[in-house]
Amino acid sequence: MDLTRFPRRRYTEGPTPLEFLPNFTRALGGPRIWIKRDDMLGLTPGGNKTRKLEFLMADALAQGADTVITCGAPQSNHCRITLAAAVREGLKCRFVIEERVPGSYRVDASGNNFLFRLMGLEALTVVPAGTNMAAAMASEAESLRAAGRRPYVIPGGGSNALGGLGYVACAQELQQQLFERGLRIDRLVVCSGSSGTHGGLVAGFLGNRIDIPILGIGVSRDPADQDPLVLREAQAICDLLGLGLTVPPEAVRSLGDYWRPKYSVPNARMVEAVQLLARTEAILLDPVYTGKAMAGLIDQIRRGAFRPDENVLFLHTGGLPALHVLERELLGESPVSP
């Protein structure tokens, strides 16, 4: 499958590491757990949005944009990485922030909010939960255009067909890594949020005939809502690529529940997962996405969903700055929901 006809900026040198986790595997009594370190992608500190932005920023530049507008929740990793990409490209950057938990946006908070200011964000608008974010960004773009500027709007999470190509590229990178190592992976586990990562992998695996089942762990929705979203994203990516195939619904599978009580709100299983990986492998997960996804993997292992000799690959999608927003909860010094 040829991605070269899509303009792309590069923000990472080479492939991200693919590592075996011997201590973590031992602590859980198997299966053999591997991790792909997309937390080590480029852009201060990077994460899965870095891959999507390689295609989205190339498109913004091709259209002559001078400003990018995007949206997210308070402490959005996607917003931080978009800002970093904009800084690198010499563009201005503006956010619309949806307060999904009322009163949760604090300008002086640490983590990503601190980085927004440190990297010189031009403007930020906070809107209440349930706001039509596409419309809010379109009206921001309209007022910039009226002032003679050239805005480019990036959807939440960078999850449109073009952004999803980032994870088609990741699928190809992974295929090459597995080939070089002679490694057979039996299952891939990944966070499933705005759907570009999960959907991009589904499209990339189908297009490249990579026969590894993908298990998404929902970070904000149960499967009845999440799976159709991912299926639509995967289909949109296949269509953009001109693959001429219909994504079979059974190619998309996710688990719910681990995200509760609410998106971004900590729970006890997440705290255990973050602590366990930090204390066995010195790898840092985040509380909103990868901590909850790893809690899902740990729980599935304990329920016997994997054979002990399976090779399971966890895709680490980043999110490091959010660790610092919940330090006391992650140390077990502040209560979290069960």
Ligand SMILES: *Cc1c(COP(=O)(O)O)cnc(C)c1O
């Ligand atoms: C955005 C994000 C995700 C979710 O990825 P989607 O493509 O939105 O589904 C997972 N992990 C981290 C750290 C993120 O920032």
